[in-house]
Amino acid sequence: MKGGSQTEGSAASEERKRNGPAREARPKAKTARKDKTTDAGKLKIGDDWNAIRIIALSQSNPLKAIAEFVENSIDAHAKTITITRGREHGAHYLSIKDDGDGVPRDEVGLPNFKYVATHICDSIKRRLKTEGLGSGLQGEFGIGLLSFWTVGDTLTMASAGADQRAYQMTMSKGDSRYTVTQRRVLFAERGTELKISPLLEGIRTLSGEKIQWFLASELRDRLRNAQVRVSVIDNLARKQYEVEPRAYEGRLLHQLPTVRTPFGDAYAELYLLQPADSCRVALTRAGTRVIEDLATLPGLESAPWSSRYLQGLVDAPFLNLTPGTRSGVIHDERYAALLEALKPLEAKVIGVIEAQQRAEEEQASQQSLRAIHRAFREALLALPPEEYDWFDIQARANSDGGSAKPAVGDTASQDGLADLGVAESGFNPQAQRQFFDYAGPLFGVVVSPAASTVPINERRRFRALPRDRSRRRVADDLLFAWEIVEGDGSIDTTADQEVEYAATATPGLVRLRVTVTQREIGCSAEALVTVTDSLEIPLNPAVVNARGLPGYTFERAAGALWRSRFDAARNVIVVNNGHRDFVFATKNRALQLRYLVRLYVKELVLKNFKGVSAEQLLERMIELSLYAEEKLKAG
Numbered sequence: 001m002k003g004g005s006q007t008e009g010s011a012a013s014e015e016r017k018r019n020g021p022a023r024e025a026r027p028k029a030k031t032a033r034k035d036k037t038t039d040a041g042k043l044k045i046g047d048d049w050n051a052i053r054i055i056a057l058s059q060s061n062p063l064k065a066i067a068e069f070v071e072n073s074i075d076a077h078a079k080t081i082t083i084t085r086g087r088e089h090g091a092h093y094l095s096i097k098d099d100g101d102g103v104p105r106d107e108v109g110l111p112n113f114k115y116v117a118t119h120i121c122d123s124i125k126r127r128l129k130t131e132g133l134g135s136g137l138q139g140e141f142g143i144g145l146l147s148f149w150t151v152g153d154t155l156t157m158a159s160a161g162a163d164q165r166a167y168q169m170t171m172s173k174g175d176s177r178y179t180v181t182q183r184r185v186l187f188a189e190r191g192t193e194l195k196i197s198p199l200l201e202g203i204r205t206l207s208g209e210k211i212q213w214f215l216a217s218e219l220r221d222r223l224r225n226a227q228v229r230v231s232v233i234d235n236l237a238r239k240q241y242e243v244e245p246r247a248y249e250g251r252l253l254h255q256l257p258t259v260r261t262p263f264g265d266a267y268a269e270l271y272l273l274q275p276a277d278s279c280r281v282a283l284t285r286a287g288t289r290v291i292e293d294l295a296t297l298p299g300l301e302s303a304p305w306s307s308r309y310l311q312g313l314v315d316a317p318f319l320n321l322t323p324g325t326r327s328g329v330i331h332d333e334r335y336a337a338l339l340e341a342l343k344p345l346e347a348k349v350i351g352v353i354e355a356q357q358r359a360e361e362e363q364a365s366q367q368s369l370r371a372i373h374r375a376f377r378e379a380l381l382a383l384p385p386e387e388y389d390w391f392d393i394q395a396r397a398n399s400d401g402g403s404a405k406p407a408v409g410d411t412a413s414q415d416g417l418a419d420l421g422v423a424e425s426g427f428n429p430q431a432q433r434q435f436f437d438y439a440g441p442l443f444g445v446v447v448s449p450a451a452s453t454v455p456i457n458e459r460r461r462f463r464a465l466p467r468d469r470s471r472r473r474v475a476d477d478l479l480f481a482w483e484i485v486e487g488d489g490s491i492d493t494t495a496d497q498e499v500e501y502a503a504t505a506t507p508g509l510v511r512l513r514v515t516v517t518q519r520e521i522g523c524s525a526e527a528l529v530t531v532t533d534s535l536e537i538p539l540n541p542a543v544v545n546a547r548g549l550p551g552y553t554f555e556r557a558a559g560a561l562w563r564s565r566f567d568a569a570r571n572v573i574v575v576n577n578g579h580r581d582f583v584f585a586t587k588n589r590a591l592q593l594r595y596l597v598r599l600y601v602k603e604l605v606l607k608n609f610k611g612v613s614a615e616q617l618l619e620r621m622i623e624l625s626l627y628a629e630e631k632l633k634a635g
Helices: 004-038 048-056 062-075 113-118 124-130 144-150 209-219 219-225 335-342 343-381 394-399 580-585 591-606 615-633
Strands: 080-088 091-098 152-161 166-172 178-183 192-199 227-236 239-242 260-261 264-271 281-287 290-293 310-315 445-446 452-454 459-466 477-484 500-504 508-518 521-532 550-556 566-569 572-574
Touching: 004 281, 062 091, 062 144, 062 192, 062 209, 062 219, 080 209, 113 178, 113 260, 113 500, 144 152, 152 178, 178 566, 209 219, 219 290, 227 508, 260 335, 260 550, 264 343, 335 343, 343 445, 343 550, 343 591, 343 615, 445 508, 445 521, 452 615, 459 508, 459 521, 521 580, 550 591, 566 591, 572 591, 580 591, 591 615
Parallel strands: 080 227, 281 310, 452 521, 550 572
Antiparallel strands: 080 091, 091 192, 152 166, 152 192, 166 178, 227 239, 260 264, 264 310, 281 290, 445 459, 459 500, 477 508, 508 521, 566 572
16 A cells, blocks of 8 residues: 555656646746836946947037037136147147146046046036036036047047146047056146047048137137137148137117026027028027027027028027037927027017018118119100100299209209200209219210200200219310211201200201210210101190109009009109019019119100000100110119
């Protein structure tokens, strides 16, 4: 029995051995799954060197890397920083040398390069900020030194120890090792010197001037607040530059709303100037530029930041930045608070820009009006006065018993051109002339009228108008010589400024030429006279406007078909600035001026030649627009 029991026990034991693990595995597996769902731990880096490589290559802009080195010097309380670009032993190098505190020392008084090399991402500056001792310090990630990978192959960092000897640490791109050696120099200098050599192939052409311009914008407020002097010595170009904090152009905007958030206040310094592609507002953090153009950030793509009317900066020291690149902002609650706080400032600045735009439009309208008036005056000098006496200058002179006083927008007929239907710009002889009132040497001459129609056996007076380069009237040391170079007829004199032409009984084309000489300078001009036996166009002397060239104003009627209309009561031409043709013409100022001139031609011809046929109206429009647009181009 004992033997049987032992046998049975052995069999049962064998069976448990075979089946037991399977049965017992089920609850253990269940427990393992339960434990796995509740496992917790801390993230860790699996490959430290790979992480360092990623961090080192996260900075893609070598200029940003140089700015990082300069900021490290500023954080070390340096007052003088010298950046040198040169060539040594056939290799290009870049060095940054300062007179700051140098590398912090260890317990034996030596520069603690070991801490610098082995505590990447463990920033002393961040700890000082946390303890409230890091006021004015900018770094916080402990990775700035690694950005030398985007500049060159080898970094040498030198600093003095307490024993007044110089020590240096050497790091190489792509190498996880570093070495610290004593530097052989006559005496150790205060501060720190960084030297990167050889430079990467792509940035060997990075000139000292480019470095100077970048730092002046990138570190504008940091340089200004720290009162640090930064020099860039370019040995290759043999030039030296002083980094001056960038001075903005334009008019500084005052009394702007405060940009206040729960995380702190932002500072806005904005300047208003003429719109240009170079006008941008930068986003800075504690004086260091983060984003060159505020309009590239989400939520800020619209006016006023995209209007190109502004220069300046918005400094938000409370923002969180993306490590490494120095050109990214984390879009967290701090960024959202900044967007909300900027809304009152945006509304204020938009109002200022709109006022500026209205002033620019008014100024452009005045300039356009002056250009149009000048073009028409010059054109009317060349056209027959009795056919284009828009303002009845001669009639007013006769009715008043003397010369008429010009209205606004017209010029006085000081030189006796009233009988020619248009006045040449003159000056008041009673007033003392300024320097620019005196005419220069002879530059050109115009015959008034330059084209005219004369009935057979009738007479027409012509006058030579000498001008200097600025179109001022020339009156001294002039000799006139008139001649008929083509056609029939006669002139009463050949040596006066004004002549009278007498037509013959035969119709035809006549060309008059005048040559004006001032000492050794000579200029010529011609007039074309059409002699006809009957005038095709009956003139309408009753239609006159004695108030001078009209002005113009805008009236927006986008759904209307009319382009312009003449308001005789106000002596203005009303232009429909909502018409599609006007909108098209506003592409550039020259095109808009030509469009306005054509509207002037249309309204003035319609007013002056009432009752004539449509064909003759078109002829007059072509004639006047030809001369007016030519003078507009010449002006």
